[in-house]
Amino acid sequence: MKLNSERYFTTIEELSLYNWIRCNEDKDKRFLRKGKKGSENEDLFHWDHIYSAYIDEYGLSKYYVRILKQYKRKAEAELKHVITEDQFELTLINMETQKLERILANGGNGIGTEQTLIHLSKWIGYWIKSKEISVKEFFDLSHEYNRVNKITNGENK
Numbered sequence: 001m002k003l004n005s006e007r008y009f010t011t012i013e014e015l016s017l018y019n020w021i022r023c024n025e026d027k028d029k030r031f032l033r034k035g036k037k038g039s040e041n042e043d044l045f046h047w048d049h050i051y052s053a054y055i056d057e058y059g060l061s062k063y064y065v066r067i068l069k070q071y072k073r074k075a076e077a078e079l080k081h082v083i084t085e086d087q088f089e090l091t092l093i094n095m096e097t098q099k100l101e102r103i104l105a106n107g108g109n110g111i112g113t114e115q116t117l118i119h120l121s122k123w124i125g126y127w128i129k130s131k132e133i134s135v136k137e138f139f140d141l142s143h144e145y146n147r148v149n150k151i152t153n154g155e156n157k
Contacts, residue, residue, distance in 0.1 A: 001045045008032050008046045012053050017138045018130040021113050023047060050135075058139055063103075070100045113138075120145055 009015040009032050022031035029043035032050065060068075074096035081089035114130070120141055121128045133141075 001042070003046065003049060004042065007034055007037055008042065009034065010046060010049060012050060012057065012135040012139075015050060015135045016131050017113070017117070017133050017135055020135045020138075021130065023050075025113065054135065054139075057136070058143075066103055067100070070096065070103055074100055116142055 003010045009019065012020075015032070019031040022028050029040070029047045030038065032038075032043055032046045074093065077089055077092045077096050080086070081093060117128055117130060117133075117138070120138075123145055124141075128138075128141075
């Protein structure tokens with residue numbers, strides 16, 4: 001399959017934050033389409049491309065790394081139970097599952113994309129519209145905001 005820039009957004013530079021939120025948080029990949037034409041397979045293909053570009057540019061978030069590490073601990077406990085057949089391992093599996101559920105439930109103790117947009121708007125002094133800012137512009141601005149806050153709070157000393 002090839003990227004179709006006529007029917008789909010294909011870069012984080014052109015995809016609006018609004019569409020990113022719908023694709024990423026609402027899990028509706030149809031928001032990658034520029035019009036109504038497209039298919040679920042094409043949606044997923046273009047999402048993989050755009051999300052890979054995002055990861056290449058910004059890396060994995062701390063929250064996502066925490067989730068991956070917790071999945072790993074849970075899988076290791078499950079493997080140990082399968083190998084040893086020790087019933088105590090079931091308790092450990094349950095504990096790791098509960099930890100994972102807590103991480104997923106509180107969203108990593110961070111604020112969401114839309115709340116971040118409010119803080120960024122306040123910081124720069126005018127309202128940023130999610131349909132008018134690209135994904136790249138939003139994350140660049142967000143990283144700069146975090147960098148300035150760390151300097152202001154003395155965290156980079």
